[in-house]
Every structure is written in structure tokens, then in C-alpha cells.
Amino acid sequence: GEDVEQSLFLSVREGDSSVINCTYTDSSSTYLYWYKQEPGAGLQLLTYIFSNMDMKQDQRLTVLLNKKDKHLSLRIADTQTGDSAIYFCAESPWGSSNTGKLIFGQGTTLQVKP
Amino acid sequence: DVKVTQSSRYLVKRTGEKVFLECVQDMDHENMFWYRQDPGLGLRLIYFSYDVKMKEKGDIPEGYSVSREKKERFSLILESASTNQTSMYLCASSPRLAGGPNEQFFGPGTRLTVL
Numbered sequence: 001g002e003d004v005e006q007s008l009f010l011s012v013r014e015g016d017s018s019v020i021n022c023t024y025t026d027s028s029s030t031y032l033y034w035y036k037q038e039p040g041a042g043l044q045l046l047t048y049i050f051s052n053m054d055m056k057q058d059q060r061l062t063v064l065l066n067k068k069d070k071h072l073s074l075r076i077a078d079t080q081t082g083d084s085a086i087y088f089c090a091e092s093p094w095g096s097s098n099t100g101k102l103i104f105g106q107g108t109t110l111q112v113k114p
Numbered sequence: 115d116v117k118v119t120q121s122s123r124y125l126v127k128r129t130g131e132k133v134f135l136e137c138v139q140d141m142d143h144e145n146m147f148w149y150r151q152d153p154g155l156g157l158r159l160i161y162f163s164y165d166v167k168m169k170e171k172g173d174i175p176e177g178y179s180v181s182r183e184k185k186e187r188f189s190l191i192l193e194s195a196s197t198n199q200t201s202m203y204l205c206a207s208s209p210r211l212a213g214g215p216n217e218q219f220f221g222p223g224t225r226l227t228v229l
């Protein structure tokens with residue numbers, strides 16, 4: 001079945017770049033997503049990438065997609081303490097366009113040290 | 115702004131009690147979802163609904179049921195709460211889009227403790 005895997009924890013210093021990695025199994029996924037969960041809140045969509053793209057940049061965020069290896073990464077440049085959160089990778093499994101179903105990874109807790 | 119609200123932020127119940135978690139969205143979304151979030155396990159889908167009165171099992175439906183009588187409201191029911199159902203419960207909704215990304219909008223979560 002579909003599966004999305006992430007490492008659980010990443011610690012960086014303020015001002016450094018953070019790279020959060022994700023692997024997925026469903027090669028027919030049309031979109032891949034990054035969600036952010038701040039303490040005490042629900043998830044919020046951060047960015048997404050269409051499966052025929054290799055890269056997407058949005059201000060400090062860069063998403064890289066390697067379809068051959070089924071690998072997705074999120075790079076945050078100049079990481080700030082406000083970026084401390086849990087980051088979830090997600091994919092739209094095959095046949096999910098009517099239901100809106102997503103498969104989420106375990107979440108990576110990003111700790112930013114001052 | 116899309117708003118998804120959940121009836122309680124914190125809830126404490128006793129083993130064997132029947133528990134209702136309510137979720138309401140105000141953006142006329144067709145799809146609604148219930149997840150539970152546990153450390154190290156991420157989000158696991160319990161049930162989802164793609165239309166009124168329609169429901170489908172997710173990955174971990176055992177011990178839960180759902181109800182969707184109105185488009186805006188999706189209820190999660192624990193028929194007989196057990197301690198292993200202590201968790202954070204998250205509700206989400208999304209519009210039905212043909213071919214577009216499946217953005218889900220989340221509520222703030224209900225932290226349920228079963229004693």
C-alpha cells in the first residue's frame with residue numbers, strides 16, 4: 001500500500017539552512033505536499049509540488065522532487081526560531097481526486113536553536 | 115478564511131463512556147476527515163466522508179464510528195472509550211476539485227484523555 005516516511009527530528013541553529021527529507025511509495029501521486037503544524041494548532045499547507053516538476057521555490061522555501069527515487073525534500077533557508085514546528089510530508093494517492101484523501105508521513109520535528 | 119472548528123480543545127473521559135467529537139466547517143466543502151495524531155506515528159486516518167451520509171473507513175477505524183447528516187458537520191463517535199484511544203484528534207475538510215491539489219484545512223485538534 002501507499003506509505004510516506006520521514007525522519008522524526010532535526011535540530012539546526014538559527015540562520016542555518018534546514019533540509020527535511022521524505023520518501024514515498026506511490027509512483028502515481030500527482031501532487032506532493034508539505035504541511036506545517038505549530039505547537040497547539042492543526043496542520044496548515046505550506047507548499048505543494050506537481051509531480052511533473054523537479055523544483056519549486058517560494059521565498060525561503062525550496063521543494064525538490066526526485067520522481068525516480070520517490071524522494072521529496074523541503075529546504076528552509078535562513079531558518080528562524082519561528083520555523084520551529086512539525087513538518088509533514090503528504091501525497092495524493094491514486095484515485096483520490098474525488099475524495100481528497102492524503103497519505104501523511106510521521107512528521108519531522110524541527111528544533112531551531114538561537 | 116476557511117474555518118474548521120472542533121467542539122472541545124481538551125476532553126477527559128472514563129473507560130467505557132460513549133464519546134462524541136464534533137467538527138464543523140464553514141466553507142461548503144464536500145470532503146471531511148478524522149485523524150488521530152500520536153508521537154512517532156504521525157497522522158493516521160480514521161474515517162472520511164466525501165458527501166452527506168457517505169462514509170469510508172480509513173486506516174484505523176476499529177473502535178470508532180462517524181456520522182455526517184449535514185454537509186458542514188462530521189462527528190466522530192467512540193462507542194466505548196478505552197485507554198488506548200487517548201490521543202490528539204484532528205478534523206479536516208477539503209473541497210472536491212477535478213484535477214487540482216487536495217488541500218486539506220485542519221481544525222485545532224481535540225486532546226482526548228481516557229482514564
